[in-house]
Amino acid sequence: MREKEYAGDYTPMEMMVVQASRLIRNGDVVFVGTGLPMIASMLAINLHAPRAILCCEAGFWDSRFIHLPMTVGDSRWYIGSTWLVGQSAMFSLLQRRRIDVGFLGGSQVDKYGNLNSTGIGTRVEGGYYVFQKRFEGSGGAADIASMANRTIIMMKHERRRFVERVDYLTSPGWYVWLHDFDEGRGRTRLVPRWELGMWGGPEAVVSTMGVMGFDEKTKEMYVKSYYADLGITLEEIRRNTGFEIKTEGAEPAEPPTQEELRLLREKIDPEGIFLQY
Amino acid sequence: MREKEYAGDYTPMEMMVVQASRLIRNGDVVFVGTGLPMIASMLAINLHAPRAILCCEAGFWDSRFIHLPMTVGDSRWYIGSTWLVGQSAMFSLLQRRRIDVGFLGGSQVDKYGNLNSTGIGTRVEGGYYVFQKRFEGSGGAADIASMANRTIIMMKHERRRFVERVDYLTSPGWYVWLHDFDEGRGRTRLVPRWELGMWGGPEAVVSTMGVMGFDEKTKEMYVKSYYADLGITLEEIRRNTGFEIKTEGAEPAEPPTQEELRLLREKIDPEGIFLQY
Amino acid sequence: MSKVMELREALRRFLKDGSVLCLGGISICRRPMAATYEIIRMGFRDLHLIDIAPGMPQILLALAGSASITEACWHGYELFGHPYMWRNLVERGPGETGYRFDDLSHYELSLRFVAGWLGVPFIPTYTARGSDLYNPEYDNLRDLRGVRRKVPRKKFAVMEDPFYGRGSVRLLPAANPDVTIIHAQMAAPDGTTRIYGAHFDDFVHAAAADHVIVTCEQVVSRESIAKDPEMNLIPSVYVDAVCEVPYGAHPGPCLGHYDYDPWFLCDLVERTREGEKDPGRFREWLEEWVLGVRDHEEYLEKLGVRRLLAIRADPTLGYAPNLPRRLDRLPPPP
């Protein structure tokens, strides 16, 4: 095997995609939306995980699209798909623990990997919940977060996004605040997901600055690697994280190889639809 | 319209089919198995109910078969079907009240139209229920009986089949013995089906001797018409019925028309597969 | 008996002010857009929308004032932009706007429709545990429960599994829309509907509804649709009306017929973006493309043949491979 040749000129977005793609294992069933997760998955399939299967919430299974879909329901997914399935059936694969990896994003993440993609400034007002700023909403995120065998979070690394506690808990991470339904007292106690009978949990956060993992014991987020090659420092990550984050043992991230970049730019997203060259 | 011409020479089986077919209304969605109900439905579709839709538990919808199927899963159903559906979806049409007519048969029927197609001499022995004589079982009968908007029962008219109380209640009629689950005391009280929240109910029993209806008030079986033309008398029906059955007002049944018989013999079952010429 | 009728006639017969309405498709794809425009044109009010992954039509119905309730998991245009103006509507809150939005997850909604399809009152699930979707304080339909038709008494219930000892499980109430509208490639006069490509959850949405309106690119004969019945998705029994509406999913794609109309989509999203500051910008759009247009034929005339040709699908691929897709540098519309 010839030695890997690393690329010298790449964007933070390309770096994110490459880092995420390396987390996909051969044979994984990967539940994706469109965007960077889809591109990361395609990269994995083209390199080290040819047996990985891509599926999306609109009901396409194991697509071999030749042009990049722009939405989950895009006709481009049709090419090479071996199954077209109702969404209720697709999501039931999650509930049957048949989905190995799910990708998630959001506007806020906390140290336990809880995500908010619903809204910030959440409050109850006159009997209704309202938001200071409303986003698109969960979609399938809460389902994926609660029932995929592992999840990978991709998001922009900013202090206002990496927060101590999410304003609205759309997608559960490792520890969640328990709802006490019987007494109607709302969230009272922080409990680990497994106490609620949940499997899975977030494996990594791939941000614009580095890759974070979750401590095996405390389940708190820590920095695994940082994009040194792009000028990112651990100090910068700490400064852009709204909670205390461990950085001991963090290593510079392995940059994209020339092969990875070539595939991204020439084969997977030659139009630059998501990578916006 | 020219006057109906009645046929002179026909079998009791043909008479049953003709009587049953006349109970099907144009536009009905008819849930059938194979055998006489299927033939009766085809006759109706060929005559007065061209918009009736035939479906069967194997999942064929609105078939226009050109050769008579021998089983519910027969490939012959495929021709002209506009939908092929899983059985769970097919039966869900029953639960959604979308099936107008269901056909039922059995080894025993009682005066309320309860049917037994499971076994006779039913008893609990050493913790298990056993039968003196075991039959094929419910299949979809209990589902059809409990959830079709109306049902038509077809069976041989014999004293041992028309009984005071069925040995095993496979398919509910108008009054059933209530199961008292909480106290585990089994059947304790005769209750009308509507008290259990059930819709539908048996409309008629087409036997080898006549056509029975159910009294609007008492919901007890009575003789509506008898096959006088085939030599059947009301006395004979009473003698062959194991419970008291009202025969007041019963009229001789209208025999098959030449057109009905021609369709049965030449178009619908020319091979005599079910009608056994 | 033919169920073929004009779209307006179908809506007049089956939809009412206050109806619970479900629209097929997903996000911006194979959505019954012509039907959506017509609903706005006909002035329906107080609609209660319930959909799995709503996008364009639900946003338009909210912004045009046709809908007063939405139960959904998401609202957006994916790559084409954010749900501008709609997010403002939600931020202002039902107290001010009279428009209620209640959040569920995608699978929760799917399962509610599955229960509706099967004809059972509820269905259990393990999904979304620990999520604020189950926060009892966050229930924007609370005061309608047990009051408004088809709003279940509770958002969910909790019980122990009595069969396998798998612990506690949530029950979700069935969803049975009054009307579901689907856009398909083809349907027969008896209502049999065929969809090419992913059918999203259109079967379940139709099967759960009390009435179904199918708009389709083309009406075909029963004889031709009965060939390869494996391909048919929705049987005649569920369908009340079949309306031939070519390009009925424009500006979204319809596999085998046409692709996105990126010019139209970008313009619509841009108008709503501007509309957050100046609502008049969106009212102009609505006037130009919906209210001021007599019907879908006039809408298509207005789009013009060149536009329709620019988005037509390659018959071997099902979409338009040469469609301009860099939204940041879209050429002028044809």
Next chain:
Amino acid sequence: MSKVMELREALRRFLKDGSVLCLGGISICRRPMAATYEIIRMGFRDLHLIDIAPGMPQILLALAGSASITEACWHGYELFGHPYMWRNLVERGPGETGYRFDDLSHYELSLRFVAGWLGVPFIPTYTARGSDLYNPEYDNLRDLRGVRRKVPRKKFAVMEDPFYGRGSVRLLPAANPDVTIIHAQMAAPDGTTRIYGAHFDDFVHAAAADHVIVTCEQVVSRESIAKDPEMNLIPSVYVDAVCEVPYGAHPGPCLGHYDYDPWFLCDLVERTREGEKDPGRFREWLEEWVLGVRDHEEYLEKLGVRRLLAIRADPTLGYAPNLPRRLDRLPPPP
């Protein structure tokens, strides 16, 4: 990764004594018969069968002593005759025979598999109210509940609808077979399975199972099965083994390939009829067609080419239009 393997290898890998087993098809149609024979040949014991409308294979597994539990709604051959010998087995009762049969309705079983497919522990229903199927005294698995693996603690439960006030509803436990075996017309090496004609509840049966073995008339490439994906029923993810077994549903029909073998079916049923008086008559049949035959290829050789030609399907109809069908006056076998 190819999942193609020999049938015997697939059974060895996934089936065990005591497994909960579900067999696709309905009554005597498109049943995995070659797999059934092989299960008997390999001597599996104590199988727990759960099927919706069982017929031939379940009867054979009971009569051959391979199965000790069956949960089902029906047992028979339809027009081809009654379930002789099996009915005797049930009449003698589990106390004597060690074989338990527990009755449910067709839809109850369907729904139990639906719950198994969805991954929820139970599902509500309104069906079969008032039927002895819900008689608490009639539960032939009572002493296995909470004891034997995959036998739910209760046959059913009752609760009030908390959402719409529709009164009391029954809950049925999910069914998740250890293994489901389906016979299909074609499958790809990755497990993608296509079924022409009615698919009965094969999808749900596969999706509810922990492992799935597909036997098929022909193995085809992924590339060819990815054309018209609307036609594919079972996705690769559910399937563990793909076994090419031509005529794998014989003596039942397989649309597009072959029809019933009426001679074989009538002989089998007649042997079991005689077997009610003289069990040796059925043992002879079992020896001749199952135990004394090495594998399915030898079985086919024994049937002979002329027999196979006599039942082959007309390609435009999918069945054999000239098949002798008057079972009371069947001509001699070819």
